[in-house]
Structure formats: structure tokens, C-alpha cells
Amino acid sequence: MADESILSDELIRQLIAVGEVDILVGLPTYNNAKTVAQVVQAVRGGLLKYFPRDRVAILNADGGSKDDSPMLVQAASISDARNSGPLQTLRTLHCISTRYSGSPSAGSALRTIMSAADLLQAKACAIVAPESDTIAPDWIDTLSSPDLSREL
Numbered sequence: 001m002a003d004e005s006i007l008s009d010e011l012i013r014q015l016i017a018v019g020e021v022d023i024l025v026g027l028p029t030y031n032n033a034k035t036v037a038q039v040v041q042a043v044r045g046g047l048l049k050y051f052p053r054d055r056v057a058i059l060n061a062d063g064g065s066k067d068d069s070p071m072l073v074q075a076a077s078i079s080d081a082r083n084s085g086p087l088q089t090l091r092t093l094h095c096i097s098t099r100y101s102g103s104p105s106a107g108s109a110l111r112t113i114m115s116a117a118d119l120l121q122a123k124a125c126a127i128v129a130p131e132s133d134t135i136a137p138d139w140i141d142t143l144s145s146p147d148l149s150r151e152l
Contacts, residue, residue, distance in 0.1 A: 028109030032130035033067035046140025063104025
């Protein structure tokens with residue numbers, strides 16, 4: 001069970017509104033506005049291409065960025081992706097951004113993402129570094145498929 005003390009009340013409300021997911025992609029950020037938009041586009045493209053029938057969410061766990069990192073992640077919506085190419089989905093892509101408590105640290109971000117994955121009962125959880133400017137949509141298939149194949 002998720003440690004609710006790690007998750008803020010507002011984040012818990014947002015996660016409950018999302019419901020269960022098949023795949024959660026976590027993006028731990030701290031002042032990554034220069035690269036995070038490209039990473040979100042690649043993640044979104046991979047989710048749409050390889051998992052169009054799955055319930056998916058992107059969760060940004062931010063360490064208190066002074067730039068627009070959280071807004072860039074949250075702005076990723078399924079309608080934006082539909083307008084950018086021929087990819088189609090049967091589900092909504094949820095994009096949530098939260099600021100975790102404490103000072104910026106990879107450990108706190110990962111605890112937040114993993115607690116959210118537990119609360120959402122995600123079958124697969126992938127963590128993607130926001131500075132991975134070479135990320136391609138195929139990475140999402142590679143990162144998520146092994147976990148999902150165990151469910152069959």
C-alpha cells in the first residue's frame with residue numbers, strides 16, 4: 001500500500017480522479033525546462049504508439065523548479081498529441097505535476113512516483129530522466145513491455 005504521508009492531499013485527490021492505470025511514467029524534475037518538453041513529447045508518442053488501449057499517466061515529481069518544468073509536463077494532453085501526427089488512442093493520457101516536500105533529491109522524487117504507482121495500482125512504472133534529450137518513443141515500449149508481459 002502507498003505511503004500516503006509521502007503524497008500530498010492534493011496529489012492523492014488527483015490520483016483518485018485518474019483511477020487505476022496500466023502504465024505510469026514518472027519524470028523527476030528540478031529546473032529541466034530546456035529538455036523536459038522534448039522528453040514529454042517522446043514519452044507521449046511512445047505511449048500512443050505502443051499502448052493505445054492502455055490506461056496511462058505521466059507523473060512529474062518536481063523538486064521546486066524555478067522554471068516552467070512542471071507546467072510543460074502538465075500541458076501535455078492527448079489532444080496535443082493527436083494534432084501532431086497520425087497516432088490514435090482509445091483512452092485519455094493523464095499528465096499530473098506535483099511538488100514533493102523537502103529539498104530537491106532523486107530519492108524523494110522516486111518515492112513520490114513509486115507511491116503514486118502503488119496507489120494507482122500500475123502494472124508497469126517507468127522512470128525517465130528529464131534531461132534525456134536523446135529519448136525516442138521506442139524507449140517507452142522497451143521500458144514498459146517487460147512488466148506488462150508478466151501480467152498475461
